[in-house]
Amino acid sequence: MEDFPWWPQLAFMLFFAGLWCSVCFLLSYISGWALLAEHYRAALPFAGRYERLPSSQMGRFGIFGGARNAVYIAVDPDGLHLKMFVLFRINCPNLFVPWRDISVRRGRTLVFDYVELRFAKAQPYGLRIFGKTADVVRALAGTAWPHEAAPDVVTRGT
Numbered sequence: 103m104e105d106f107p108w109w110p111q112l113a114f115m116l117f118f119a120g121l122w123c124s125v126c127f128l129l130s131y132i133s134g135w136a137l138l139a140e141h142y143r144a145a146l147p148f149a150g151r152y153e154r155l156p157s158s159q160m161g162r163f164g165i166f167g168g169a170r171n172a173v174y175i176a177v178d179p180d181g182l183h184l185k186m187f188v189l190f191r192i193n194c195p196n197l198f199v200p201w202r203d204i205s206v207r208r209g210r211t212l213v214f215d216y217v218e219l220r221f222a223k224a225q226p227y228g229l230r231i232f233g234k235t236a237d238v239v240r241a242l243a244g245t246a247w248p249h250e251a252a253p254d255v256v257t258r259g260t
Contacts, residue, residue: 131191139197158230173186180246181199201246204248
């Protein structure tokens with residue numbers, strides 16, 4: 103009689119798949135993607151070209167919302183298209199945010215410059231794009247790019 107040596111491998115694969123799905127589902131809420139999808143789920147697929155964001159961050163939990171090379175962005179005259187890398191797409195549908203709902207603010211961490219895109223219908227959540235990638239997105243948007251808020255100025259007394 104055979105001892106079913108394939109059971110441990112099957113159990114591990116099922117466990118890993120369940121863990122992967124659970125973590126992706128949880129990260130969709132931590133990053134705010136699930137909240138954005140409630141308001142900005144794309145109705146139609148975007149036919150243009152997406153560009154990968156090499157370094158971005160979403161949500162209010164700092165590094166836990168980091169999406170290094172996992173978020174793809176596309177720009178057209180009507181708005182911003184966002185999609186997640188296929189392996190992380192669980193509970194992360196494609197998004198379309200019209201330009202009228204986007205506000206832009208530049209900032210700086212201790213080391214890196216970033217541009218933060220805020221979305222009118224999902225205010226606590228935004229998308230931070232680090233480095234020169236934001237300038238590329240701005241150039242692609244052309245005249246559709248929203249007016250940038252003035253950077254926060256800190257005055258020090260002498």
